[in-house]
Amino acid sequence: MDIERSILEVFTDATAKFADRPAFTCLGQTLTVGDIDRLSAQFTSYLQNHTNLKPGDRIAVQLPNVLQYPVAVFGALRAGLVVVNTNPLYTQREIKHQLNDSGAKALVVLANIADTAAAVVAETSVEQVIVSEIADLHPPLKRVLINTVAKHVKKMVPNFHFANQVNFRDAMAKGAKAPHQDVARTADDLAVLQYTGGTTGVAKGAMLTNRNLVANMEQVREALGESMKEGEEYYVAPLPLYHIYAFTIHCMCLFTTGNHSLLIPNPRDIPGFVKTLKGIRFTGFCGLNTLFNGLMRDPGFADLDFSKLHTTCSGGMALTRATAEKWEQVTGCVVTEGYGMTETSPVVCFNPAEAVQLGTVGVAVPATEVKVIDENGNDLPNNTPGELCVRGPQVMKGYWERPEATAETIDSEGWLKTGDMAVIQDDGYIKIVDRKKDMIIVSGFNVYPNEIEDIVSAHPKVTEAAAVGIPDERSGEAVKLFVVKADASLTADEVIAYCRENMTAYKVPRNIEFREDLPKTNVGKILRRELRDEELKKTEAVTA
Template sequence: MDIDRSILDVFTNACAKFGDRPAFTCLGQTLSIADIDRLSARFASYLQNHTDLEPGDRIAVQLPNVLQYPVVVFGALRAGLVVVNTNPLYTRRELKHQLNDSGAKALVVLANIADTASAVVAETGVEKVIVSEIADLHSPLKRVLINSVAKYIKKMVPEFAFANQVNFRDAMSLGARQPHTDVQRAPEDVAVLQYTGGTTGVAKGAMLTNRNLVANMEQVREALGDSMKEGEELYVAPLPLYHIYAFTIHCMCLFAIGSHSLLIPNPRDIPAFVKTLKGVRFTGFAGLNTLFNGLMRNPEFAELDFSKLHTTASGGMALTRDTAKRWEEVTGCVVTEGYGMTETSPVVSFNPADAVQLGTVGVPVPNTEVKVIDENGNDLPNNSPGELCVRGPQVMKGYWQRPEATAETLDSEGWLRTGDMAVIQDDGYIKIVDRKKDMIIVSGFNVYPNEIEDVISAHDKVAEAAAIGIPDEKSGEQVKLFVVKADPSLTVEEVVAYCRENMTAYKVPKQVEFREDLPKTNVGKILRRELRDEELKKIEAAVSA
């Protein structure tokens, strides 16, 4: 396992070996690996010759699953920049924080969501904004048709304006006029800043180095073994590439072996998703529990051609036994669940396809050590629940410009404290018995109570608030918010509207309950677990009744 290569080394090798192979398909248009090579070189040239960006500078990429994403990311990496993966669903507050915290000097954004950025970019250090329309890399006729329908018929492109704007196609035309120079970065240099709450609600940038990402690519490939064949795979890509799980699978593992990813820009549109898969003999599928459930509820899904499907990987949230069994019945393919986190690039463990243990997250991927510890940091024996710790080449360098947060998570020996409670069985399989104490997972996205409480507490009619996660059939969990009023006129509708203005949709509470007071410790810390236990008892009572 050669982990001392850079992502550029992996990219260059793939282009030389598999240039004629298809790499990414989206909305009926396919780019080969040679196309990605050519187009990313143009983008790198634009960055080097028409901006003031220097190697090591950060560029925020706010794109969904469209063809521009791999072109922009590989182009930025070839220019020696650090990619800041940015969620297209961010609100103004969230986007402003990430742009400022990362020190991003440039932003690439899809026109459909550019209004959010246009409202805050002047308050950040972003010097250049590159705006792309959804079909900018399609053939001329398709490009005009798709972009016009999106803009004028479906009204999907709101009004926006940037003082420092350039259109993506203009940038690519400029880049085509001059050569670029590939900038080789060291294995320990940061390649990607991936934002996460870590074990708290403060959004921090996990510094993922070239070595981290290349190592995890190699670990995943070795864990999957012969099931991932060079030049032969076609994986469905419904999870967003800006999420490290999908990034590692599709932009690292599959690209490196000359294989093909079918990008799904909007997986929430299940009928359109299923229609896209008709007639496609895909070999792999990387998803999560809620997505599997949504697809299986569509009657046309069972009619798809699953004859070539040999790998279904599940991550991001817990896989339920019922979902796993039904997926295997419908598709004939077993679901292999794994475990990871942003700070580990992300894969830590994986269930071998020929030895799946439902209810576990498998065994550590190669070159990865795991242990569990008690509250005092002492190592615990097998079959004893404790906090899971991980050590390996995929563990992040640390949190961007946050040495104290890094020290709390990473010790001097390289052990990362995950904050998850786990049991390591005698056979080496890992079972997650509890998650980070208060984190909520909505459809695979981490939601941190601290952030929700910080936002709603800024409302002048709110005295106190506490957020918890409660079970939800569709999304795994949903957010419930408990509020103590500072003004008796406060309504549920006001609370929800305020949250919608300031938070991404999946973080917005589905339930709001007003209380006279909230349970607290003797030092005044709100006891979220007590609130959660109360809710679970209510649910259990309702079910038994």
């Protein structure tokens, strides 16, 4: 395992070896590895010759799963820039925080969602905005057709304006007229700022170096073993590439082995998703529990061609036994569940395809150490629940400009505290038993109560609030919010409307309950655990 190479070196090796192999397909258009090499070089040239960006500067990329994503990301990395992956679903407040916190000097954004960023970008450090339309890398006639329908027929493109705007196609045309210069980076150099709530709930950037990402790429490839053959795989990619799980699988592991990814821009459109898969003999599928369930509820899913499917990876949220068993029944493919986090680039452990243990997240990937500790930091023996800690080359450098938060998470010996409670079995398999912190996972996305409570508490009619996760059949968990009114006229609809204005949809509480007061410790800290326990008892009473 060579983890001292930079992403650029890995990229260059892949483009030399697999230039003719298909790399990414989206909306009927395929780009080969060679196409990605050529187009990303054009984007690099534009950044170097037509912006003030210098190696080490940050560039935010706010794109869904479209062909422009790998072109922009590899182009930025070739210019020596640091990629700030930005969720297209972010609200104005969330985008503004991330752009300012990272100090991003440029933003690449899809026109369909550009109005949100346009409302706040003047209040950030961004100097250049590159706007792309959904089919910008399609052939001329198809590009015009798709973009015109999206804008004028389906009305998918809102009105927006950036003072410092350039169109993606214009940027690429300018880049094609001048040579680029690949910027060498070391294994220790920062490559990606991946934002996360970490284990404390405050949005911060995990600093992922070239070594972190290349190491995890190698670890995942070794963990998959013979099931990932060079130049022969065709994986379905419904999970967003801006999420580190999908980024590592599709942009690192698959691309560098000459393999093919089918990008799904909108996996929430299940009928459209299933229609896209018709006639395709895909070999791999990366998803999570809620997505598997959604697909299997579609009447056309069972009729797809699963004859070549040999690998289904699950991560991002807990995989239920019922879902895993039904998926295997329908597709003939065993689901292999893994575990990871943004701070570990992300994969920590994975179920070997030939020895899956349902209910576990598998064994540690190569070159990775795991242990569990008690509240005092003492190591615990196997089969004893404790906080899971991880050490390995995939563990982040730290949190961007947050040395105290870094020190709280990574100790002097390099052990990262995950904040998750786990048991390590005698055979090395790991079982996640609980979350130490109060994080809520909604459809695989981390939701942090502190953030929700801070936002809601700013409402003039709210005295205080507490957010907890409650079981939900569709999303795994949903947010329930307990509110103490400052004004008796406050309604649940008013609270939800306020949340929708200030946070991404998956964070918006599903249920609102008003209370006269909230349970607290003797120093005044709200006891979310008591509220969760109350909800659990209600659930148990209903199901009993």
